[in-house]
Each structure stands twice: as structure tokens, then as C-alpha cells.
Amino acid sequence: MTQPSNFKLLTNETAIALTKKLGLIHTNDSLQCNEIGDGNLNYVFHVTNPDTNKGVIIKQAVPYAKVLGESWPLTLKRAAIEANALIQFGSYCPEFVPKVYYSDEQLAITIMEDLSHLKIARTGLIDGNHFPLLSKHIGEFVAKTAFYTSDFHLEPSAKKEVARNFTNPELCKITEVFIFTDPFFEEHPGEFELELKVAAQTIWNDAELILEVAKLKQCFESEQEALLHGDLHTGSIFASDIETKVIDPEFAFYGPVGFDLGQYIANLLFQAITRPAAEKEEIFTYLQEFLDTFEETYTALWNSDNKSPYSKVDGYLSYVLTKFKSDAYGFAGCELIRRTIGLSHVADLNGIENKETRIAAKTATLKVGAYLIKNRKELNIPTVNEIVKQYTLASYSTL
Ligand code: ADP
Ligand code: MG
Secondary structure: OOOOOOOOOOOHHHHHHHHHHOOOOOOOOOOEEEEOOOOOOEEEEEEEOOOOOOEEEEEEEOOEEOOOEEEEEOOOHHHHHHHHHHHHHHHHOHHHOOOEEEEEOOOOEEEEEOOOOOEEHHHHHHOOOOOOOHHHHHHHHHHHHHHHOOOOOOOHHHHHHHHHHOOOHHHHHHHHHHOOOHHHOOOOOOOOOHHHHHHHHHHHOOHHHHHHHHHHHHHHHHOOOEEEOOOOOHHHEEEOOOOEEEOOOOOOEEEOHHHHHHHHHHHHHHHHHHOOHHHHHHHHHHHHHHHHHHHHHHHHHHHHHOOOOOOOOOOHHHHHHHHHHHHHHHHHHHHHHHHHHOOOOOHHHHOOOOHHHHHHHHHHHHHHHHHHHHOHHHOOHHHHHHHHHHHHHHHHOOO
């Protein structure tokens, strides 16, 4: 793969020099810089003025996936895709994304608003923090980005032009392999505890399930409904009790709307599965609010801004929303399974120290995942609530 010859990995010193050169932090004093990336793919430099606490974030891609090693080369173009997606999303809902101050495709960097005053939603939820506006905000974010980038709003030829700029084959391949393929084949297993082998085998041997995953993978690969974030899990969201910001859209591409919906749903479900019974309800409130807000916002945009000659046809909006939701539950099921027996695990599950409790939670996760995939066409949140309770009770009762 050819990479731009003038790519150079930043150091703390060059990150500070660049910030000063661009005049992004006005100071005569010295600035500080730390590399804070806990991510799997990139470096994140936090440049601050210690006197005022003002800062910027410089995110830099490297020509391989940090977590997968240098043997998995990855285009630096993902940095430009991330910067452009943040700008595009920011044009529809600036309140939900960091401001982009500068980007450089050759250096593969994006310089953006420092969000250190917020907490990554996954960490906050695990710590038992409450985020009363999180789901409302993410529901609005997905509805607006999904509607405004679709054929319902853009001229179809203009949409294809945008889609071309967000062609992202290498990052899509990560999803195709690690979400939609490897976890479902015994001969390409990911990493998981030996105690999960039987539950994993139940998945691999379930012909009905495997056929449904094939259909979902096909949907992911071939349907260009809207510009997606592409990795909308709770680790890609910064939140407080009043603010919500979506980061890290390097997987952005034109795909099925249900994928973004499903990633968020699944990552809330890890919490619903792992929390004690009395604390599960809060998560189901988040889930219901998320889908309700998505639907209300999308419906309002459809009624006011839909340019399709068919927009007023009876039943059309309802057909579109029903499809989004059924795809969403299916994709959520794939995410639940891949985070359990695939390559990239989540702290919600892996952070459970007691091994038996962890295995019980993971077993329930696999069962809920399979159920969502197979029953995606007739699901709603109250039913998902019942299923989660039923499977967690069954798994935990064997302890
Ligand atoms: P990756 O693409 O490598 O997964 P992320 O974009 O998820 O990287 O960023 C990794 C970490 O860096 C985040 O979890 C967060 O702690 C920190 N980070 C990223 N962007 C910002 C930001 N704008 N403000 C503050 N911290 C950030
Ligand atoms: Mg990332």
C-alpha cells in the first residue's frame, strides 16, 4: 500500500509546535501534551495550557491498526474520512459533535475540540452514572444524520457524490470480518473463555441463525441508505448530564441506517444484561427513549423536508421506519455476539471480575444476540426487556 511520503508520527513536542503554529491556543506560556489514546487504531494527543486549562485534541491515524498489529495495514485516508464526517454531521447537528479546527490528510490528523470535561458513556454507565439526556440526544443525532444524508433529502445524484467521498472499503472490511463473519464460524474463532465453548457452538450450529446473519451482512454491504457513523457504540460517545458528543466516525460510510441504531442498542444492552435486576429498568428507559426520539425526529423531518414524490403515500414512512428498526435489532444481535466471542471485547462484560458471573453474563449475551437476530422483524423494547430478564435469570441461576 502506498502512503503519503510526508507522513510522520507526531511526538508530544511536535504536537505542541503544531498547535502553536496554528495559533489554536493563544499563549506565550509553555504548553503541555500527553498521548491519551486508549483506542485501538490511532494516537490521541491532548495539548493543554496548564494555566488556563484550555486545550485541543490532535488525533492521528497510523498506517496500520494498533490493535491488530502492523500486519493489518490500514489506509491513512480514514483520518480525512473522520474529519469530513465530523464536519458533515456538524452541519446537521453541531451540538452533538466536537468542532473541527484543522485537518491535514498527509499527516492524517484531525485537530478538534477538547471534550475532557465529559466522560465516555461506556465508562460512565459502568460506574453507575446517570445520563438523562443521552438517549434523546443520540436519537436526534441518528435521525438527523440519517435523514439529511439520504435520498429523501439530497438529490440522488448529489447523494451518490457524497457517498463517493465516504467510500471506506478498509474500515468496512474490519466490520465485515470481525462483526459479520469470524464470530459465526467455528474455524475462525475469536478469543473467549473455554467455558463459553458450548454456547458458542450452539451459535455456529444454528442454521436458521447463520442464514439470518448472512442476510444482515448482505444488507450492510449493499444498502446505501445514509451516511453512517459506522461505530456508534457507547465508547464513541462523550456525555454528561446535560451534554452529549459523538466522536470517532472513522468507519463512516454509506450503509443501512439500522446499523448505527443497532450498535447503540447493543451497547446499552450490555448494561441491561450485566446490571442487577433493580438497575436494569433505567437502561430500558434509555432504549425506549432512544427509539422514540429517533422515530419522532425522523418523522418530523420526513413531514417537513422529504423531497421524494412518494413521501405522502400512505404507509411509506411506516414501511421505512419498520425496516430501520428490524435491521437495528438484527445488527444489535450481531454486535452482542461479536463482542462476546469475537476479537474486540467490551469492559461492560470483561470488567466483571468474578469468573462465574462473567461467564453467566456472556452466556446470556450470546442468547439475547441470537434471539434478536432471529426475531428482529417483530421486536419492540418491552419484548427485548422480557427476553433479557428471562435469559439473564436462566444463566445466573446456574451459578
Ligand atoms: P480510536 O479511533 O483510536 O478508537 P477515539 O477517537 O475513540 O480513538 O479516541 C480514543 C480516546 O481518546 C477516547 O476514548 C478519549 O479518551 C480520547 N479522546 C478522543 N477524542 C477526544 C476529544 N475530542 N476530547 C477529549 N478526549 C478525546
Ligand atoms: Mg476508532
